[in-house]
Amino acid sequence: MSWEQISTETRPCPCGNGTVTITTEMDDWNRYRESKAIDCPSCRATQHALDSAREQHIARKTASVAQAHALAASRYLDQWLALFEGKSKKSCRDTLFKTDKYPAMGTFYKHVEQSGSLHKYLEAEFHRDFEAALRLLGVNDAEIAALFEQSPSPSLKKD
Numbered sequence: 001m002s003w004e005q006i007s008t009e010t011r012p013c014p015c016g017n018g019t020v021t022i023t024t025e026m027d028d029w030n031r032y033r034e035s036k037a038i039d040c041p042s043c044r045a046t047q048h049a050l051d052s053a054r055e056q057h058i059a060r061k062t063a064s065v066a067q068a069h070a071l072a073a074s075r076y077l078d079q080w081l082a083l084f085e086g087k088s089k090k091s092c093r094d095t096l097f098k099t100d101k102y103p104a105m106g107t108f109y110k111h112v113e114q115s116g117s118l119h120k121y122l123e124a125e126f127h128r129d130f131e132a133a134l135r136l137l138g139v140n141d142a143e144i145a146a147l148f149e150q151s152p153s154p155s156l157k158k159d
């Protein structure tokens, strides 16, 4: 796998005292990637601060979502499983997917079979998209919602 440079473009940096060079490369599978070289100490520092703010934001967001997930599982997984208790597979599918065309009944059976049991399948469904599971349960958990609202995206604007 190798990347081949296909273009470079140099333009003035945001503050105007230096330049930014964007290099575009393409690999054997026609995938593109861009890299940016900032030739200006001040704009490079700004970019660096923004990059680390973004990284921190993603890390915080990931932690918050993991926390929300754990909370949701401890509070609502039993309620979720109880929702399907005693229902036929067809009725479980209809409850899960409503009028969606996918998965078709046959596909659904196959997924359940691959999971090992309907119970395991339903548990996996909860973990796959616990937000959707909570919506389906009609749960409105302020603590979980708050975890999602934490840590707004960093913005480019300076105060």
Ligand SMILES: [Zn+2]
Residues within 6 Å of the ligand: 013, 014, 015, 016, 017, 018, 019, 040, 041, 042, 043, 044
């Ligand atoms: Zn600059």
